Amino acid sequence: RQLINFLVYCKRGTTFVRSIDASDIVKDATTICKLFVELVEWVGSKNVIHLVTDNGANYKAADILLQDKYPSIKWPPCAAHCLNLILCDIGKMDIVCNFEKRTASITKFVYNHAFLLAWLRKRE
Numbered sequence: 001r002q003l004i005n006f007l008v009y010c011k012r013g014t015t016f017v018r019s020i021d022a023s024d025i026v027k028d029a030t031t032i033c034k035l036f037v038e039l040v041e042w043v044g045s046k047n048v049i050h051l052v053t054d055n056g057a058n059y060k061a062a063d064i065l066l067q068d069k070y071p072s073i074k075w076p077p078c079a080a081h082c083l084n085l086i087l088c089d090i091g092k093m094d095i096v097c098n099f100e101k102r103t104a105s106i107t108k109f110v111y112n113h114a115f116l117l118a119w120l121r122k123r124e
Helices: 029-043 057-069 079-091 094-112 114-122
Strands: 003-010 013-021
Touching (some): 003 029, 079 094, 094 114
């Protein structure tokens, strides 16, 4: 299931507005845009500075549709999603894959040898 959580940030902090099951509509930019328009109108367009979502093509398309109606609302990409994509790409690099395999074998070796593990724990 894909859920969309609507949160509003103000001077008092972040407030939960609502959550919807978007499993059936998450791929349709027009429907996503309608959801965001409904939320913006409920909060008030003057009170909305930007919306944060992941960087999927469906959300980017919804951003374009929303910009037509509310040009003052910005749509920055989600930093956590960007970092996740970057780290996934880094993890696919040969040097990182080889390093990961080597460190995994060292970890396995240490945990399979009780004397070495006890010695390392004493050094902490």
